[in-house]
Amino acid sequence: MTRKNIAQQVEFPLNRAFTFVESGPVLLISTHHNGKSNLMTVSCHASMGFEPTLGICLGPWNFSYAALTETGECVVAIPPANLMAHVVDIGNCSGETTDKFPEFGLTPQPAVDVKAPLVAECLYNLECRVVNRSLVNEYNFFVLRGVRAWHNPAPTDARSFHAVGDGTFIIDGEVVNLRRKMTKWQDCI
Numbered sequence: 001m002t003r004k005n006i007a008q009q010v011e012f013p014l015n016r017a018f019t020f021v022e023s024g025p026v027l028l029i030s031t032h033h034n035g036k037s038n039l040m041t042v043s044c045h046a047s048m049g050f051e052p053t054l055g056i057c058l059g060p061w062n063f064s065y066a067a068l069t070e071t072g073e074c075v076v077a078i079p080p081a082n083l084m085a086h087v088v089d090i091g092n093c094s095g096e097t098t099d100k101f102p103e104f105g106l107t108p109q110p111a112v113d114v115k116a117p118l119v120a121e122c123l124y125n126l127e128c129r130v131v132n133r134s135l136v137n138e139y140n141f142f143v144l145r146g147v148r149a150w151h152n153p154a155p156t157d158a159r160s161f162h163a164v165g166d167g168t169f170i171i172d173g174e175v176v177n178l179r180r181k182m183t184k185w186q187d188c189i
């Protein structure tokens, strides 16, 4: 097979490579600690299995860090695209000085298995417990296990959004259904 007009790959700055592998969707992490609920924005995370298990990178400079390390629980919420500007603002202020639920017009709802609240406006909420901290010191990487999941049946916007990592975002677009080709994985879909 002859290939024509194939552009040569151009080296990309290694310290920017996270921008093309950064996973999505952007998450809100809800915590409850010392009588106070808080939210932070997280885009560095990884799906680790169908349990569901996921890893989040949450640095010690965040107010939420003490809440997560000391309570060992949180809610992972998936915000809709029409809350994008608020989600960015939530990731640019601290729970130490800002009461983020009322400040950003978000509604805390009681969870069942953890003290951190669900975020009513979000598309999904996953109550989680920290199940592994072995990579926290080196990578700020907490492994979470979902214990109960929630879905918003009437969202104002059903699209989630993804962070590129440089202050730009990608809103979910077309959904392509290839379930008929998932012959080996019928039990999973």
Ligand SMILES: Cc1cc2nc3c(=O)[nH]c(=O)nc-3n(C[C@H](O)[C@H](O)[C@H](O)COP(=O)(O)O)c2cc1C
Pocket: 026, 038, 039, 040, 041, 042, 043, 044, 045, 057, 058, 059, 061, 062, 063, 064, 065, 087, 088, 089, 090, 091, 092, 093, 094, 095, 096, 163
């Ligand atoms: C789009 C976006 C993505 C972010 N992703 C992360 C992340 O993956 N890990 C992290 O530790 N902080 C991340 N941050 C920063 C925190 O959300 C930010 O430090 C926030 O103010 C922490 O809130 P807190 O101090 O109330 O916990 C992100 C911020 C934005 C705007």
